[in-house]
Amino acid sequence: MVPDEPVAVVTGANGGIGSIVCNVLSEHFAVTAISRSGGPPRDHHEVDLLVHCAGAFDQGSIGETPGSAWQEIFEANLFDVVQTTRRFLPALRKAQGRVIILNSTAVSGSPANKAAYTASKAALQTFAQALHQEELENGVRLTSLYLGRVATPMQEKVCALEGRPYDASEFLLPETVARLVLGIAFSPPDAHITEMEMKPAWRPSRVPLSARQLFDKQPENPRSVDETPLVTAYQG
Numbered sequence: 001m002v003p004d005e006p007v008a009v010v011t012g013a014n015g016g017i018g019s020i021v022c023n024v025l026s027e028h029f030a031v032t033a034i035s036r037s038g039g040p041p042r043d044h045h046e047v048d049l050l051v052h053c054a055g056a057f058d059q060g061s062i063g064e065t066p067g068s069a070w071q072e073i074f075e076a077n078l079f080d081v082v083q084t085t086r087r088f089l090p091a092l093r094k095a096q097g098r099v100i101i102l103n104s105t106a107v108s109g110s111p112a113n114k115a116a117y118t119a120s121k122a123a124l125q126t127f128a129q130a131l132h133q134e135e136l137e138n139g140v141r142l143t144s145l146y147l148g149r150v151a152t153p154m155q156e157k158v159c160a161l162e163g164r165p166y167d168a169s170e171f172l173l174p175e176t177v178a179r180l181v182l183g184i185a186f187s188p189p190d191a192h193i194t195e196m197e198m199k200p201a202w203r204p205s206r207v208p209l210s211a212r213q214l215f216d217k218q219p220e221n222p223r224s225v226d227e228t229p230l231v232t233a234y235q236g
Ligand SMILES: NC(=O)c1ccc[n+]([C@@H]2O[C@H](COP(=O)([O-])OP(=O)(O)OC[C@H]3O[C@@H](n4cnc5c(N)ncnc54)[C@H](OP(=O)(O)O)[C@@H]3O)[C@@H](O)[C@H]2O)c1
Pocket: 012, 013, 014, 015, 016, 017, 018, 035, 036, 037, 052, 053, 054, 055, 056, 072, 075, 076, 080, 102, 103, 104, 105, 146, 147, 148, 149, 150, 151, 152, 153, 154, 155
């Protein structure tokens, strides 16, 4: 470790996003990588950055999801985050450090058939809001990052459970998330980025056609545009 090098702690360090976040941060920070297969993390007197990249996903209706699955998901997505944050909070306060929590755009979508995941991320949102407010006076700045789909092993699992093919090119790259994390870490000292949302960029092949475009594609259609039902279809 280079003397006076800032310290970053990253959870889920073996994961799709966490591993890249560790790589990108290691150019600027002494990184303590926390993973389930690694030993207990070393303690630090001061921590400049804590990035929560650990998390778990499962899918299923409430009727078919056993209590044990809810417990596992809440363990990964909430309780571990609470525990790790509390563990490093004194060191974060000393350094007036930043905390970045990876949350999901799922919190603002339909929770049906993924209630355990969505509920755990909604609880994480509440935790983050409380931490944000409580730690302002201690100089600890928290950022919640709400991500759309990212090309990682977790997304492969999501696609498999949804019964659709996994095509990484449809999703955000973990490198893009890591660059955003770095940007937040190095945002000017007068800035507190409290929340950000990032989704995969718009791509023409996935854009719904408007009713007018649908109608134009079928010139033999005798009905007027105004009568065209307001349905959407996907190209390709
Ligand atoms: N990928 C997406 O589309 C997406 C979208 C929105 C938000 N996110 C969020 O981004 C974060 C990272 O996701 P990812 O895509 O990188 O997932 P990933 O590739 O599956 O990695 C998740 C990591 O979390 C660790 N983990 C799982 N359960 C854990 C537990 N109970 N305790 C401690 N660690 C645990 C895993 O450890 P092991 O390596 O030991 O299994 C793994 O390293 C998650 O919070 C996820 O909810 C992801």
